[in-house]
Amino acid sequence: MAAGGGGGSSKASSSSASSAGALESSLDRKFQSVTNTMESIQGLSSWCIENKKHHSTIVYHWMKWLRRWIHLSLSL
Known part of the structure; x- marks a missing residue:
């Protein structure tokens, strides 16, 4: 039984x-x-709400894109 569960x-x-x-x-x-x-923005917001069970992945990628944007903005 345990093997089946695994x-x-x-x-x-x-x-x-x-x-x-x-x-x-x-x-x-x-x-x-x-x-x-x-x-x-509303489309992205709605999608995030619909997929809120993946909140940690969404926040991780959101921060990744913010850092990328800030880096690009500062290098201009």
Whole structure:
């Protein structure tokens, strides 16, 4: 019985890893394409709320993009 549970857990973790990769790709696309229009910001905000169970990944990538933007702004 414990072996069966472990097997399911392994499948869940590999599925989790692939969905995490898809989430990260989606986040990168969203942050690349966001503009300073109300519609764009509301769209990103709505997407973040819909995916709030992945809050730590969302915040990590948000900070990554902010740092990247700040670095680019300072080097201009």
